[in-house]
Amino acid sequence: MKVGFVGLGNMGLPMAKSLLGAGHALTVWNRSPARGEPLVKQGARMASSPADAARGADVVFSMLADDVAAEAVSLGAQGIIEGLGKGAVHVSSSTISVALSQRLTDAHASAGQGYVAAPVFGRPEAAEAKQLWVVAAGAQVDVERVKPLLESLGRGLTVLGEHASMANVVKLSGNFLIASMLEALAEAFAFTRKSGVEPRQFLEVFQSVFASSPIFANYARAIAEERYSPAGFALRLGLKDVGLVLEAARAAEVPMPLASLVRDQYLGGVAQGHGDLDWSALGALVAERAGLGRPPR
Amino acid sequence: MKVGFVGLGNMGLPMAKSLLGAGHALTVWNRSPARGEPLVKQGARMASSPADAARGADVVFSMLADDVAAEAVSLGAQGIIEGLGKGAVHVSSSTISVALSQRLTDAHASAGQGYVAAPVFGRPEAAEAKQLWVVAAGAQVDVERVKPLLESLGRGLTVLGEHASMANVVKLSGNFLIASMLEALAEAFAFTRKSGVEPRQFLEVFQSVFASSPIFANYARAIAEERYSPAGFALRLGLKDVGLVLEAARAAEVPMPLASLVRDQYLGGVAQGHGDLDWSALGALVAERAGLGRPPR
Amino acid sequence: MKVGFVGLGNMGLPMAKSLLGAGHALTVWNRSPARGEPLVKQGARMASSPADAARGADVVFSMLADDVAAEAVSLGAQGIIEGLGKGAVHVSSSTISVALSQRLTDAHASAGQGYVAAPVFGRPEAAEAKQLWVVAAGAQVDVERVKPLLESLGRGLTVLGEHASMANVVKLSGNFLIASMLEALAEAFAFTRKSGVEPRQFLEVFQSVFASSPIFANYARAIAEERYSPAGFALRLGLKDVGLVLEAARAAEVPMPLASLVRDQYLGGVAQGHGDLDWSALGALVAERAGLGRPPR
Amino acid sequence: MKVGFVGLGNMGLPMAKSLLGAGHALTVWNRSPARGEPLVKQGARMASSPADAARGADVVFSMLADDVAAEAVSLGAQGIIEGLGKGAVHVSSSTISVALSQRLTDAHASAGQGYVAAPVFGRPEAAEAKQLWVVAAGAQVDVERVKPLLESLGRGLTVLGEHASMANVVKLSGNFLIASMLEALAEAFAFTRKSGVEPRQFLEVFQSVFASSPIFANYARAIAEERYSPAGFALRLGLKDVGLVLEAARAAEVPMPLASLVRDQYLGGVAQGHGDLDWSALGALVAERAGLGRPPR
Structure with missing residues (x-):
């Protein structure tokens, strides 16, 4: 051609x-x-x-x-x-x-x-x-x-x-995903570092646990198919664990705005009666706010 | 035993x-x-x-x-x-x-x-x-x-x-990372879906591009080693692209609070003179706010 | 006694x-x-x-x-x-x-x-x-x-x-109100100052316009009584004006996270069909997320 | 004419x-x-x-x-x-x-x-x-x-x-101030209401305490003149009180994103050594992030 x-x-x-x-x-x-x-x-x-x-x-x-x-x-x-x-x-x-x-x-x-x-x-x-x-x-x-x-x-x-x-x-969304992950990593490294964990150790855990597993792919599938129950890990447990992150980060004096944001999302989910859905049901909460319809029960 | x-x-x-x-x-x-x-x-x-x-x-x-x-x-x-x-x-x-x-x-x-x-x-x-x-x-x-x-x-x-x-x-940070990625995916799916993209198509891209690549591992390494220059992708370009996401999501009526959060981080980075560092320098900005010292020049 | x-x-x-x-x-x-x-x-x-x-x-x-x-x-x-x-x-x-x-x-x-x-x-x-x-x-x-x-x-x-x-x-809420107002003032002063406005001039406007008027009291009444229509100032106009703030602050390189937060609230309100309610209907959006019921039509 | x-x-x-x-x-x-x-x-x-x-x-x-x-x-x-x-x-x-x-x-x-x-x-x-x-x-x-x-x-x-x-x-900043106050009021009413306080009672307190006093004007002056010490109310106490708000709102299941945002600001202030400045020193933190220089000691 x-x-x-x-x-x-x-x-x-x-x-x-x-x-x-x-x-x-x-x-x-x-x-x-x-x-x-x-x-x-x-x-x-x-x-x-x-x-x-x-x-x-x-x-x-x-x-x-x-x-x-x-x-x-x-x-x-x-x-x-x-x-x-x-x-x-x-x-x-x-x-x-x-x-x-x-x-x-x-x-x-x-x-x-x-x-x-x-x-x-x-x-x-x-x-x-x-x-x-x-x-x-x-x-x-x-x-x-x-x-x-x-x-x-x-x-x-x-x-x-x-x-x-x-x-x-789609291209912009891909870049947004990377930016989001960066913010998350940035906060996680600051939090673990100030708590006394060596960065190379947290890096080892991240590489072992996240980078070579299909974890993100599976969550993405749940959100894509709007399938939030039965819960593999319940939304109310997501609220608990992110609450624990914030509690410990408060003690270590590390502001984690993304953790605050995610916690408020989960708290809203629980307040509206979705605590028993899977924690990937953030997909439903964000979609509802965007006018795409109510979360499934 | x-x-x-x-x-x-x-x-x-x-x-x-x-x-x-x-x-x-x-x-x-x-x-x-x-x-x-x-x-x-x-x-x-x-x-x-x-x-x-x-x-x-x-x-x-x-x-x-x-x-x-x-x-x-x-x-x-x-x-x-x-x-x-x-x-x-x-x-x-x-x-x-x-x-x-x-x-x-x-x-x-x-x-x-x-x-x-x-x-x-x-x-x-x-x-x-x-x-x-x-x-x-x-x-x-x-x-x-x-x-x-x-x-x-x-x-x-x-x-x-x-x-x-x-x-x-470290365990809590791992769960925080997953929660952050979920929020990012939730927003990205809502944004792409309301813009007319089939969720299964965005899923295909995500699986192809993110889930099987060492991308997150490499960014994690940059943050772990506080090595933000030379920039592979400059912080000011990160600001540009997230700004484009928000602009298009505004038109599609999709609130994306995590994108707003990341954009404000990048905007602060540029305002403080770090626009030419790598966009993984979120690691430095978050660390500074946590009292861990100033970003490198 | x-x-x-x-x-x-x-x-x-x-x-x-x-x-x-x-x-x-x-x-x-x-x-x-x-x-x-x-x-x-x-x-x-x-x-x-x-x-x-x-x-x-x-x-x-x-x-x-x-x-x-x-x-x-x-x-x-x-x-x-x-x-x-x-x-x-x-x-x-x-x-x-x-x-x-x-x-x-x-x-x-x-x-x-x-x-x-x-x-x-x-x-x-x-x-x-x-x-x-x-x-x-x-x-x-x-x-x-x-x-x-x-x-x-x-x-x-x-x-x-x-x-x-x-x-x-109630006492904690009062302190939260002051803290919120402080954040708002902090962002507004940074934004106006970097745009070239003398702080004492913006202070004069604030004192003249806000501090001696019943403006906050009236909005508080609207939220207290859940009365969001007819709109004095429509929610979609609130979205427009906060969008203009962010646009100009972007140009002046001033991150304004609270403005981002409020914008995303208004954007969610519009996306869910509440654009014609009064902009004080933030009261309804926040209440719904807290599990207190849906906004009135 | x-x-x-x-x-x-x-x-x-x-x-x-x-x-x-x-x-x-x-x-x-x-x-x-x-x-x-x-x-x-x-x-x-x-x-x-x-x-x-x-x-x-x-x-x-x-x-x-x-x-x-x-x-x-x-x-x-x-x-x-x-x-x-x-x-x-x-x-x-x-x-x-x-x-x-x-x-x-x-x-x-x-x-x-x-x-x-x-x-x-x-x-x-x-x-x-x-x-x-x-x-x-x-x-x-x-x-x-x-x-x-x-x-x-x-x-x-x-x-x-x-x-x-x-x-x-300045006009846009004025509207931003009102929007911020609305968000604050919206969260405060949702929080107090779900905690059992009658809205008209919180309204009475607000009108008595805030609307007829020079409180906002004085804080605005502190920020305008960048005068954050001696502290009338220390930044670390601001962190404490907003932390108490979030703790109680968590129990009442009320997401308060603006309270989270303000808390993270104060936490960053304390982490960076500014805990003894006045809590109006949000003005300095926001200004620094905008590239307007470091907070005074």
């Missing part, structure tokens, strides 16, 4: 390499053209603008740092939308806002072009090793067409549906 | 079985004696009280539901402390408060007895399959003596130090 | 003075007896212990710093309960826990004595000027008997009911 | 009436012209567009519901900026975003016109009774010119400086 690639940063460069390696005719563009030289040596063509990279391509990828850059190369002067032919597809892999993804969907549709959001999970090393996980969404015909390209970028692909922005929702 | 075991609940029963299976002479006690019958059939003796279970034993385990039960069988009338001989050791595997663990340490020391806190990570199935992970703390001589017993319960053991209550701190 | 007074700290001393000034026969006790000398000069008797201060008294007051001190002088060796006669009343004005207040109620009842919780609102200057506001609760007969004494301490008295600990609930 | 007024809603109509009553020649515009009829009967002229209301005026006021409406009547087709003469001033009293206020400042400056942000505190009844409090900011010459008009609207005026958007920061 004739493929364009706009944005050769830490993530974009190895992704473009993967596409070139898969045998596609590649035209690249980057604000600093020097970044593209290794690709040119391997047979890629250097474009003079995003529009130029898109011109004549079946598919053009973009991988930029933020909303401002992604909007500029897509819709700005000499942007992708100007060069892309009718029926050709823009695949946006940048981590951008849901709102911008929707604007891009509309703009490309008005121009008779396709738009697929396909952000990726993984660091540059994973991109280099073709170990990214790709989440893609967009019109079915467009997703089908770019699927082989997406599959050549990583170890797997999840197709989410016809609304492109859903892929951005 | 002569071993007593007090508390034959969902966790205690399979743990006692493991000890019996490892060839130890076992005396058991449970509030409802019927729970102990399978063990008696395999050669265990049924005691008439916790004190009776402890009498003559080298080591007595206890595994109870909460502080009230653990205190009663340990220090109450006909409690473990009354029966246990000088130099013998009480191993408490219950998930109890740090404060109670300290009281038990003192009480047993006054009685010339040893005390080891050894809570376990794992569900009843893991106990049955000897796949628990044990965290133990207490005087070195006592820990050394009970080590073979603890090793026969699971797949691994982390010894934390001479203060028994540290093991409780 | 014959009155005892235990605890002559910054609050206790002026309160004892007021009682002496009202013509009662006063016996005082303080850990450091020197604090009582000015009262002795005015005719008070110095007791040798809390029990001694209580002996023969119709009523004995206690005003201590915290739970530990209050429990010691009440129930400890040579404590109030030992000296107080049957039918006489202990008035506890300390800011103590609800749980301790309940234990004191039970202990005095078992001893055939009365117990009234009567914490006060006001600083030492207010105590000196007899401008305290007293909140009292306890058995009606006991409250009636001590009422003239309570009235001589301040400018007003609210009698709350027969359960003494309710007065502690 | 020749005055235009755009936006005759619940607030705009009585404000326009005040200006007419003060003897100014008034031209009004409203999307639904019927709202302006009472003013026309009293001598006002009805304009055909915002531009028409601004044409020939010395000063034109606008009072709209939100950013969208305010931007449309100001900068849209037939907007104020089209009609207003060079040197004339636009006074915007709407509660709008800080960002829009800055855009309006720039747009009017480019057109050789003046711009003053002058949002008001007070409900429609206060507008009717000329009891509003006005906060104004903008270029000094412009503020001076419109001052008599602003003074005729209410009981007082605070002039904030040369950057118009500061007035919006």
